[in-house]
Amino acid sequence: MDAAFLIAAGLTLAAAVAAMSLRNLIHCALCLVVTFFGVAALFLLLGAEFVSFAQVMVYVGAIAILIVFATLLTRSAGVTGEPLAFQPWLVGLGIAGLVVGAIVTSVAGSGLLPTESSRIVAAAPSTRELGEQLMSTYVLPLEVVGLLLTAALIGAAVLGLREPKPSTPPPKP
Amino acid sequence: MAETLDQAFVLLKQWLVDRFPADLQPLLSAFLSAAAIVGVFAGLFAFTTWLERKGLARIQNRLGPNRVGPYGLFQPIADGLKMLTKEDIVPRSADQLVHFLAPIMKVVPVLLAYAVIPVGRNMVATDLEAGLLFFLAVGSATELAVFMAGWGSHNKYSLLGAMRAIAQLISYEIPLVFAALGVVLVAGSLSLPAIVDSQAGYDWGGLARWHVFTPWGLAGFGLFMIAATAKTARSPFDLPEGESEIIAGHMVEYSGFKYALFYLGEYLSLFAISGVGITLFLGGWREPFSWLAWMPSYVWFGLKLLACIVGFIWLRGTMPRLRADQLMNFAWKFMFPMTLVTVVAAAAWHLSAGWNFTGAGLWRWALDAAVILIPYRLLGARHLAPRTYRFAD
Amino acid sequence: MSPLERYLIVAALLFGIGLAGALTRRNAILVLAGIELMLTAANLNFIAFWRYGGHPADSGTGIVFVLFSIAVAAAETAVGLALIVTIYRHRHSTKLDEFDELKG
Numbered sequence: 001m002d003a004a005f006l007i008a009a010g011l012t013l014a015a016a017v018a019a020m021s022l023r024n025l026i027h028c029a030l031c032l033v034v035t036f037f038g039v040a041a042l043f044l045l046l047g048a049e050f051v052s053f054a055q056v057m058v059y060v061g062a063i064a065i066l067i068v069f070a071t072l073l074t075r076s077a078g079v080t081g082e083p084l085a086f087q088p089w090l091v092g093l094g095i096a097g098l099v100v101g102a103i104v105t106s107v108a109g110s111g112l113l114p115t116e117s118s119r120i121v122a123a124a125p126s127t128r129e130l131g132e133q134l135m136s137t138y139v140l141p142l143e144v145v146g147l148l149l150t151a152a153l154i155g156a157a158v159l160g161l162r163e164p165k166p167s168t169p170p171p172k173p
Numbered sequence: 174m175a176e177t178l179d180q181a182f183v184l185l186k187q188w189l190v191d192r193f194p195a196d197l198q199p200l201l202s203a204f205l206s207a208a209a210i211v212g213v214f215a216g217l218f219a220f221t222t223w224l225e226r227k228g229l230a231r232i233q234n235r236l237g238p239n240r241v242g243p244y245g246l247f248q249p250i251a252d253g254l255k256m257l258t259k260e261d262i263v264p265r266s267a268d269q270l271v272h273f274l275a276p277i278m279k280v281v282p283v284l285l286a287y288a289v290i291p292v293g294r295n296m297v298a299t300d301l302e303a304g305l306l307f308f309l310a311v312g313s314a315t316e317l318a319v320f321m322a323g324w325g326s327h328n329k330y331s332l333l334g335a336m337r338a339i340a341q342l343i344s345y346e347i348p349l350v351f352a353a354l355g356v357v358l359v360a361g362s363l364s365l366p367a368i369v370d371s372q373a374g375y376d377w378g379g380l381a382r383w384h385v386f387t388p389w390g391l392a393g394f395g396l397f398m399i400a401a402t403a404k405t406a407r408s409p410f411d412l413p414e415g416e417s418e419i420i421a422g423h424m425v426e427y428s429g430f431k432y433a434l435f436y437l438g439e440y441l442s443l444f445a446i447s448g449v450g451i452t453l454f455l456g457g458w459r460e461p462f463s464w465l466a467w468m469p470s471y472v473w474f475g476l477k478l479l480a481c482i483v484g485f486i487w488l489r490g491t492m493p494r495l496r497a498d499q500l501m502n503f504a505w506k507f508m509f510p511m512t513l514v515t516v517v518a519a520a521a522w523h524l525s526a527g528w529n530f531t532g533a534g535l536w537r538w539a540l541d542a543a544v545i546l547i548p549y550r551l552l553g554a555r556h557l558a559p560r561t562y563r564f565a566d
Numbered sequence: 567m568s569p570l571e572r573y574l575i576v577a578a579l580l581f582g583i584g585l586a587g588a589l590t591r592r593n594a595i596l597v598l599a600g601i602e603l604m605l606t607a608a609n610l611n612f613i614a615f616w617r618y619g620g621h622p623a624d625s626g627t628g629i630v631f632v633l634f635s636i637a638v639a640a641a642e643t644a645v646g647l648a649l650i651v652t653i654y655r656h657r658h659s660t661k662l663d664e665f666d667e668l669k670g
Contacts, residue, residue, distance in 0.1 A: 053306040072336075
């Protein structure tokens with residue numbers, strides 16, 4: 001257990017708990033950012049430099065900002081006395097706890113997992129090789145992702161358009 | 174001799190590091206690089222505030238600061254003392270923690286960005302393989318600082334200013350990335366020292382092979398610097414600050430040292446983004462002509478950086494501020510398509526590198542210029558017509 | 567505990583936190599944030615297995631998958647938040663338990 005891993009993992013999990021439990025939605029979004037930074041640090045520790053930077057750029061630079069914007073646009077930042085969770089919230093928490101328990105026990109008790117590193121970080125593909133793989137082996141998924149992003153862009157723009165008010169009220173059934 | 178002078182700082186650092194036990198050396202090496210970056214660029218910040226005030230004053234036919242020291246050169250020190258001794262006011266209804274963290278969040282990522290910028294031969298803090306991506310990633314963290322400042326202040330002007338700023342920063346991030354993409358395509362690397370190396374060599378008896386001396390590079394450099402101006406919220410894109418309409422926007426509730434931190438962060442990000450522009454298009458620390466190769470590399474980087482800063486000051490002194498709708502139209506209807514075109518032009522340049530018939534060089538130039546100029550003419554045609562003005566009457 | 571296991575456990579905990587948030591919170595935006603956390607936990611698993619799993623050293627499969635997953639997450643958030651904002655315009659609420667009619 002090295003200190004870097006402990007710090008990164010602890011920060012990630014603590015910020016995640018805060019992001020899911022705080023009352024003020026803006027605070028939740030800011031804690032979410034800390035979580036994303038923590039996960040990026042974990043990626044760095046695992047030797048995945050490119051993914052780590054991409055994670056920061058997309059999650060912190062785009063997704064967190066989007067969440068913040070949506071929070072302000074829907075005026076849900078204010079602190080109200082309303083209950084935060086659905087009423088039988090223990091049920092949801094119980095389900096999540098069961099899932100975590102199942103995964104953790106199966107991971108800890110599994111004899112199939114490799115016990116030590118099979119790879120030296122220096123042998124990891126360089127950014128250049130990664131780009132070449134993206135453009136050769138994975139070119140079809142890459143194109144599909146491009147299509148998906150375009151579709152999402154257009155979809156979000158259409159959804160965000162202010163609908164024109166109907167000039168005549170629709171006939172009552 | 175020239176060699177030693179060029180590597181003076183590298184050798185000095187090596188000598189200092191060698192004095193210490195081996196297990197401390199990596200830490201000390203990193204610390205020395207960081208200390209040098211912070212010291213040099215904070216000093217440059219102080220000098221730039223003086224230069225900017227003097228330059229703007231000259232443009233506006235004034236004298237500028239001239240009381241503290243010769244030519245007012247010690248003005249930054251006086252400014253710093255004033256900032257430090259001012260009362261640090263936090264609004265009562267502000268979100269204390271967020272309000273406190275915002276200036277730190279603004280400065281720290283900018284300082285991180287310097288880690289990947291090569292300021293001279295062998296003078297880069299860390300040569301990351303995905304250095305350019307790292308720079309862009311930490312650059313996107315400043316948006317968050319702006320939001321934290323605007324929302325944490327609990328003031329409607331600061332929130333409005335922050336929203337404006339984020340919309341602008343996000344819109345101009347895309348042209349910035351695309352303008353840099355052409356260079357990545359031609360250089361075949363995301364590492365900034367490798368990009369500098371890709372511009373080595375000379376053409377036509379002594380002119381350096383910088384990317385800016387190609388049609389796509391010239392267009393890319395122009396677009397990159399425009400996007401950089403907007404990304405650092407400099408005039409004419411200083412809507413987020415907009416002191417005459419929303420009184421400094423997201424920074425309105427900050428005073429004293431925290432305000433100074435915002436100021437510092439803004440200038441440091443200006444230097445950082447200029448440094449990356451220099452690295453991508455202006456050959457980094459390389460000299461423009463072969464007969465100037467005797468000058469140390471960091472001097473060239475410094476001179477280019479200074480030229481960029483003077484350009485920014487000149488721009489600020491002479492351009493009026495854009496309206497918000499003009500800003501967005503410019504980003505999405507002109508900058509974004511044009512940067513896409515420069516990527517295509519860079520690809521055409523890269524593919525035509527193998528041509529070897531008579532006059533291939535000229536044809537290559539003509540083709541690449543056509544790829545840029547025809548879309549420019551089509552996209553920019555509306556803007557070439559004489560503008561009509563509407564006056565309030 | 568082997569290096570792989572501890573990353574898997576962190577990912578499992580992160581997934582659980584996201585799941586708990588998505589299942590219990592009433593605000594639609596936070597539910598989306600919980601889903602993002604679960605996706606991130608899955609990405610962490612991919613990278614951990616890429617790093618410690620037994621397969622050719624130069625293969626970038628795990629990394630490439632995570633890059634695609636990040637792109638999908640971005641698309642999902644953009645559309646999801648646009649939907650939430652649109653619903654808010656009609657219903658003036660982002661509480662999920664108040665969206666109990668099929669009529670807009």
